[in-house]
Amino acid sequence: MTDLSLPLSGVRVADFSRVLTGPFATMLLGDLGADVIKIEPPGGDDTRGWGPPFQVGEGGRESSYFLSVNRNKRSVLLDLKTPEGLDAARKIVAGSDLLVENFRPGTLERLGLGWDDLHAAFPRLIYATITGFGLSGPYRDRAGYDVVAQGMGGMMSYNGDLGGRPLRVGVAVADVFSGALVTQAVLAALYQREKTGVGVRVDVNLLESVIALGSSQVGRYLATGEVPVPVGNDHRSIVPxxxxxxxxxxxxxxxxxxxxxxxxxxxxxxxxxxxxxxxxxxxxxxxxxxxxxxxxxxxxxxxxxxxxxxxxxxxxxxxxxxNDLAEVFADPHVQARGVAVTVPHPTLGETTVTSPPWRFGGEALPVRRAPPTAGQHTAEVLAELTAGP
Missing domain, CATH: 3.30.1540.10 (formyl-coa transferase, domain 3)
Structure with a gap:
């Protein structure tokens, strides 16, 4: 599958997000063919320092956490506290279809990169905001983290074994599911823009994502008033x-x-x-x-x-x-589907990442770019801004 045949070929994403929720969403958009420009502060995304474990190569080391959610992107380092950095960021936005951010409410507004300012300047821009608790309500300004959302959204109360302590799901499901919802929403917004010619603001938050993820557990409570309790690996409504x-x-x-x-x-x-x-x-x-x-x-x-x-x-x-993960990746079916892909990397020599989780027309989507090093594409992208369309 060539770049031009990818579903989102020609779509550009200005990715101001950090850590997991936003980067997971923009990785999926990059998998689908979008040109994702990951705008990082001078020190890089926080997750570049999250470890061990790190993967080490002759040119340096990279956090396995960062590698897991940043394939198919270009990295640009910009200091948004300087006029030069802010000007470059605004130029990137001007040439983008989507903006994705997960700062605390008000942060980008103070820099002139909030929804109101950018929508007035670039009415076709789709602006996706990810927060812990949404853009309204008493918790609007609180910082949101996965474990906090899992607890406040009820998930920890019905996860685990009967009689045990509240238990967080072993992967950051609030972050990952929120990221998937962001991807779904911005794809719908792109389709809507084809009809209206105008971009919209998308608002996704961790708390409501966890509540939505509760599905049958939440539905059971709303229907009966019965508060679910943990039942281990069993199902409350189906046996065995x-x-x-x-x-x-x-x-x-x-x-x-x-x-x-x-x-x-x-x-x-x-x-x-x-x-x-x-x-x-x-x-x-x-x-x-x-x-x-x-x-x-x-x-x-x-x-x-x-x-x-x-x-x-x-x-x-x-x-x-x-299965444990060693058994997962040794499974002949997983291997036949090409779930793990080894790609060249500028400092590691090569690294192995998971492949995009879809196929189009029977073809797997490629990993076009390894997770970038910090600022790997700064000069490239800034040169494109100077050159213009």
Missing amino acids: YGTVQCGDGFVNIAVGNDALWRRFCAALALTELGADARFATNEGRVTHRAELDVLMLGGLAAYTRQEVMDRLDVAGVPCGPV
Whole structure:
């Protein structure tokens, strides 16, 4: 796939964002073909110093955290506190379709780079703002971080094991999901601009993203008033659905309906369970979850993990192993899909990153640029501004 055939070829993004939410969003836009200009302060994005771990090469070292969310971008170092830096930033914005920022509310306004000023000057510009709590409300000016949003949005209250302490999800889901929502929103805004000729401001925040991510848990509360509690790897409304223990390890299963339940029992020769009227329907299995868990544990103890998966695969019952990341990237399917891509890097020699998570017309989207070093493209981009269109 050539650069010109990429979906967002010709779209330019002025990326003022830092750390994770904004950089994840702009990375996805870069994956889709946009020219993402990552505008960093003189010291670089904070995450350049987040480590260990660092990847080390002959030309220096790079934070693995930074590398994970900054492929397909160009880096420009600008000091927005100087007239020269501010002028260059404004010129980059003038040639851009999108601006993405995640400063505290009011920061860019004080520099003359806020929505009102830029919309007046560049009415086609789409302006995406990412905050902890939104652009209105009592918490408007509070700083937002993933762990704070997971707690305030309720996620930590229903994540983890029953009776355990509140537990953060092991990846920054508030940041990542917010970033994905930003990407979705600005794509819609680009489409809307084709009809109206005018850009809009997009407002995404971590708190509401976490609440939205709660989906069925939130829906259950709104429908019943019942406050969800942690249930470990089980599902509150589907049984069995989650992690089951075999003779030598754990397997995830998804018995999403009664027909799958019958096939599950037949595949593993769980004759008594299959004939037990208490478990014939999903409602019955949810009601009698504790009894079923005890009986199922005894029945599955006779099988290895691989035996359970082999039998369920033949029966068409969704299942899969609980992998660590070494097992994930050793998986032949993951390898066949090209999920890990090794690309040249100016200081490391080469680095391995994940590939863009979509295919268009059956083709994988390329990693056109390795995550940039700090200011790698400053001279290049400033020369483009001088040269003009």
